Amino acid sequence: MSQGLFVWSAIAIYIALGIAVAVMARRKLGSGINDFFLGNRQIGGFVSALTYAATTYSAFMMVGLAGLTYKLGVGALGFELTYLCGLVLVVFFGPRFWLVGRRFDYLTHAELLADRYQRRAVGIVAALLCLVFLIPYAAIQVMGIGYLLAGVSKGAIPLLGAMVLAILVALVWSNIAGLRSVAWTDALQAVIMLLASLAALGFLAYRGFGGFGNFLLKMDEEIPQLLAGPGLFKFNVFFGLALPWLFFSVSNPQVTQRLFIPKSVTAFKQMIGGFLVFGFIYTLVSVLWGFGARLLVPALDKADKATPALLALPIIPKAIAIIVMVGILAAAISTIDSILLTLSSMCARDIYKNGINLRASEEMELRVGKAVIPILAIIFFVFAYWAAGKKGLAFMIAPLSAAASAGLLMGVPAIIGAFFWRRATAAGALSSMVGGAILVLALQVSGTKPLGLWPGVWGLMVCTALYVFVSLCTRPPVQKAKEFLQYLHEALAKGNFV
Amino acid sequence: MGKLFWGWVVWFLFLFALDFTIPFIGFKHVPKVTGSFLFWILWIVVAIASMFLIFFRWRENHDNNEGDHP
Numbered sequence: 001m002s003q004g005l006f007v008w009s010a011i012a013i014y015i016a017l018g019i020a021v022a023v024m025a026r027r028k029l030g031s032g033i034n035d036f037f038l039g040n041r042q043i044g045g046f047v048s049a050l051t052y053a054a055t056t057y058s059a060f061m062m063v064g065l066a067g068l069t070y071k072l073g074v075g076a077l078g079f080e081l082t083y084l085c086g087l088v089l090v091v092f093f094g095p096r097f098w099l100v101g102r103r104f105d106y107l108t109h110a111e112l113l114a115d116r117y118q119r120r121a122v123g124i125v126a127a128l129l130c131l132v133f134l135i136p137y138a139a140i141q142v143m144g145i146g147y148l149l150a151g152v153s154k155g156a157i158p159l160l161g162a163m164v165l166a167i168l169v170a171l172v173w174s175n176i177a178g179l180r181s182v183a184w185t186d187a188l189q190a191v192i193m194l195l196a197s198l199a200a201l202g203f204l205a206y207r208g209f210g211g212f213g214n215f216l217l218k219m220d221e222e223i224p225q226l227l228a229g230p231g232l233f234k235f236n237v238f239f240g241l242a243l244p245w246l247f248f249s250v251s252n253p254q255v256t257q258r259l260f261i262p263k264s265v266t267a268f269k270q271m272i273g274g275f276l277v278f279g280f281i282y283t284l285v286s287v288l289w290g291f292g293a294r295l296l297v298p299a300l301d302k303a304d305k306a307t308p309a310l311l312a313l314p315i316i317p318k319a320i321a322i323i324v325m326v327g328i329l330a331a332a333i334s335t336i337d338s339i340l341l342t343l344s345s346m347c348a349r350d351i352y353k354n355g356i357n358l359r360a361s362e363e364m365e366l367r368v369g370k371a372v373i374p375i376l377a378i379i380f381f382v383f384a385y386w387a388a389g390k391k392g393l394a395f396m397i398a399p400l401s402a403a404a405s406a407g408l409l410m411g412v413p414a415i416i417g418a419f420f421w422r423r424a425t426a427a428g429a430l431s432s433m434v435g436g437a438i439l440v441l442a443l444q445v446s447g448t449k450p451l452g453l454w455p456g457v458w459g460l461m462v463c464t465a466l467y468v469f470v471s472l473c474t475r476p477p478v479q480k481a482k483e484f485l486q487y488l489h490e491a492l493a494k495g496n497f498v
Numbered sequence: 499m500g501k502l503f504w505g506w507v508v509w510f511l512f513l514f515a516l517d518f519t520i521p522f523i524g525f526k527h528v529p530k531v532t533g534s535f536l537f538w539i540l541w542i543v544v545a546i547a548s549m550f551l552i553f554f555r556w557r558e559n560h561d562n563n564e565g566d567h568p
Contacts, residue, residue: 074534075521081538082517085545088510091552092503216531224529230521231534239518246514265558272553276546284539420499494559498503498552 003318004156007149010322014192014329015169021188022173022181029177033366036178037107037345043179043261045270047187052258052271053278054186054193054334056248059144061286062197062328063307069290071303073223073231075238077287083245084279090249090259090272095497096419096488097259098268103487108342109256109415110350116418116484118477119426120354125433126411127350130253131343132437133407135376135383138339140404141332142166142384151308152325163384166329170337171377175370179261182337189330194278196327197285199320200311204292207315215288218295226294240454244405250415251408254335254342265495336380344372403444406456410436413460413467419488421471422481428471436463506552513545 034040043051061080068076097109106112110130114123142163149162157165173185209215219227230238249255262268293306300309307328311321348369353360360368414429436459442448443455450458492498520541521534528534 074538077535078517078521078538081542082514084542085510085513085517088506088545088549091549092506095556220530227531227533227535228529229526229534235518235522238522242518265556269553269556273550276549280542280546491559496555496557498499498506 002156004153006318006322007153007157007325010326011149011165011329014326018169018173018185018188019176021184022176025180025184026177029180033107033345033348033362033369034105035180036366037341037348037369038257038260039179039183041102041261042263043183043267044263045267046274047183048258048262048267048271049274049278050187050190051183051261051334051338052255052275053282054190054331055254055258055338056275056335057193057279057282057331058141058335059148059328059332060140061282061331062289062324063144063148063304065283065286066290066293067303067306069226069287070294070300070306072233072237073226074287075230075233076290077283078230079233079238079242079245080283080287082242083248084276084283086246087249087272087276087279089247092498093250093416093419094259094268094272095265095492095495097256098262099488099491099495100484101260103491104484106260107257107349108346109253109411110346111354113411113414113418113429114350114354116477116480117414117424117426117429118480119430122414122426122429122433123350124355125430126414127346129411129433129437130346130408132441133404134253134339134343135379136387137404138336138380139383139387141336142380143388145329145332146384146388147304148308148325148328151305152311152321159388160385163381163388166333166336167377167381170333170340171374173333174337174341174373179341182334182341183261186334186338189334190278192323192330193327193334194282196320196323197282197289200316200324201285201288201292203316203320204289204296204310208292208296208313215292219291223291223294226291236449236452236454240449240457243454243460244409244456247409247412248405251405251412253346253408254338256415257342257345340373340376340380343376344369347372347376403455406444406454406459407437407440409456409460410440410463413464417467417471418484422485423471423476424467424481425471425474425476427474428467428469431470432463432467435466436460439463506548509548510545513541513548517541 029035030040065076065080100106100112104115106115110123110126113126114120145166146159146163149157150159174182205212205215209218226232262271289310290306293310296313297309300306310316311324348365352368353365410433413432417424439462440455440459443458520537525533525537
């Protein structure tokens with residue numbers, strides 16, 4: 001069987017399995033916007049954990065993180081584990097999101113902010129912030145799929161065809177049953193991602209080095225420069241990459257929306273616990289994969305080619321290479337469809353219902369949400385197509401991902417303050433999000449790093465200062481703050497939450 | 499927010515301080531798997547165990563299911 005046919009067959013099986021799962025999920029689909037976008041807040045712990053993992057971990061892991069490890073060494077492990085440790089924010093904030101989501105019926109974190117600060121503009125700006133910065137992030141996933149499939153199939157699948165395929169699959173899966181089909185296909189994809197990467201690592205270690213012990217010894221002997229301290233990471237690069245990732249769990253709406261979906265406290269605990277175990281294993285596998293590539297194919301011109309180059313080696317059986325490719329495809333598509341769904345819910349609720357048409361019925365709101373999904377998919381595709389044509393951008397997956405996360409970081413002070421600071425105001429939230437986003441965009445576009453610090457670091461400092469200063473100069477929504485925080489105080493105590 | 503909350507906040511700030519300092523300073527001249535690589539693995543195991551300790555205490559409260567949809 002030719003390589004192209006082999007790849008196409010694997011993709012066909014993967015898509016057919018996903019459609020079957022999505023159609024099964026549709027049987028549970030009820031009516032209404034909460035059902036479509038939140039699974040009626042009734043998702044079990046196992047599926048919640050896997051959809052959280054599949055949404056969080058994208059093509060970045062086995063391509064971008066492996067590439068970073070290949071190029072800069074062990075610091076890549078540190079910065080990705082810093083993100084995983086950032087999940088402590090979910091341990092602190094997750095129950096708060098979950099509780100107020102049920103109490104006040106929030107659909108998105110932007111709606112939570114608009115209600116808490118008692119100004120619709122806060123929700124609209126928060127939603128726009130997510131749109132601006134998540135579109136490039138989603139487009140990177142599409143682009144990553146294009147390069148991966150074109151590379152592994154040795155050109156049998158063209159770049160453009162691979163990108164169209166990715167968008168279509170994400171579109172179909174998110175439309176079949178909304179969050180339910182996305183969550184269920186995510187669960188399937190998370191299993192594929194983990195098993196495929198573990199199998200590949202096993203082959204790499206045993207056929208490439210004769211076992212894990214020898215693999216680690218080889219690392220000591222041949223690439224000590226990548227193991228000393230943080231490897232070749234400079235502190236400002238490490239900090240600049242780690243900081244946006246640290247706050248990822250409370251800044252990215254496709255992730256915060258998942259804090260609304262577990263059906264019970266037990267399901268919530270299973271979601272966090274399951275994700276932590278998944279994240280630990282998947283991070284370790286991706287980093288070891290990068291080190292393996294450095295030892296076996298040391299002279300690549302671009303670090304992000306490490307995974308395709310490793311998969312092309314004879315030590316990795318063709319079937320395993322194809323399964324890994326499907327695993328990476330799954331990682332990317334599960335992120336794209338989750339972003340599609342979350343952004344469309346924000347367009348429907350925060351921009352349309354709370355901004356343009358206050359009297360819109362739930363049915364109308366849902367119709368708008370569904371109509372936005374294909375529009376966003378086209379925008380993702382156009383952006384990916386444009387970026388793929390630019391020399392230099394094509395293989396900058398890690399920095400581009402970090403840049404998108406840096407922009408979303410500007411919503412963090414307003415989110416944290418909503419739960420803790422009675423004195424916080426809408427003006428403070430608005431100025432911090434707008435001011436921070438403008439600064440980050442300006443620094444990103446100009447490529448400026450004052451004092452060597454990355455845009456996200458500057459943006460976070462400035463937007464926090466703006467949030468505090470402007471809040472202190474303006475009047476807070478006393479009544480709402482009291483109701484919101486009082487409810488949380490009592491509910492947190494009853495559930496023994498910290 | 500009680501003492502327990504702030505206790506955990508201080509503990510995790512301490513862990514993050516270790517994350518950013520130990521590999522950059524302590525293991526700067528240890529070019530081995532038993533340096534930063536092992537440190538970060540043990541560090542995250544401690545962090546994950548701490549998170550499990552926090553959320554194992556959470557309990558169901560049916561008042562908190564307010565807003566459930568049938």
